[in-house]
Structures are given as structure tokens and as C-alpha cells.
Amino acid sequence: MIKMDVSFAAGAFLFAAFVVFYVALMWCEHYQGVDNFDVNADLTDHVRQCPYCGHVCVDYLHRKILRCSICSSYTEEDDA
Numbered sequence: 001m002i003k004m005d006v007s008f009a010a011g012a013f014l015f016a017a018f019v020v021f022y023v024a025l026m027w028c029e030h031y032q033g034v035d036n037f038d039v040n041a042d043l044t045d046h047v048r049q050c051p052y053c054g055h056v057c058v059d060y061l062h063r064k065i066l067r068c069s070i071c072s073s074y075t076e077e078d079d080a
């Protein structure tokens with residue numbers, strides 16, 4: 001049987017628990033992101049204005065075709 005100090009055993013257990021927690025955190029961080037959601041981009045890159053009613057909305061998903069929530073018209077990315 002291996003003789004081990006109690007404080008060493010507690011330290012080893014806490015270190016192992018930390019390693020497991022860190023790996024789980026990195027695993028979740030890697031797999032939870034949506035591909036085209038860019039949270040670090042500038043806000044002005046996402047602002048689009050409807051050419052028909054002038055409604056301004058923020059499109060975080062960079063959709064090619066956006067439907068206006070006020071007049072229900074569809075606008076392409078190049079129209080705005």
C-alpha cells in the first residue's frame with residue numbers, strides 16, 4: 001500500500017478536479033459557438049436600413065437577404 005500525506009492527497013485531488021473542470025470548460029467553449037455569429041465585430045458592420053421604410057435594424061447573423069420587421073419587404077445585402 002502506498003503511504004501518502006493527507007495534504008498531498010487533498011492537493012492532488014483538487015488539482016485533478018481543476019484539470020477536469022478546465023478540460024470540460026474548453027470542450028464546451030469549442031462546441032457551443034454558432035459559425036457565423038461574430039460578437040467581436042464592429043456594431044456598424046451589422047446595421048442595415050430598409051430602403052423602403054427607413055427602418056434600421058441590427059443583423060448579427062450577416063444574412064444575405066433580410067426581411068424588414070416593419071414593412072415586411074425583403075432587402076438584399078447590397079441594397080442597403
Ligand SMILES: [Zn+2]
Binds near residue numbers: 055068
Ligand atoms: Zn421596411
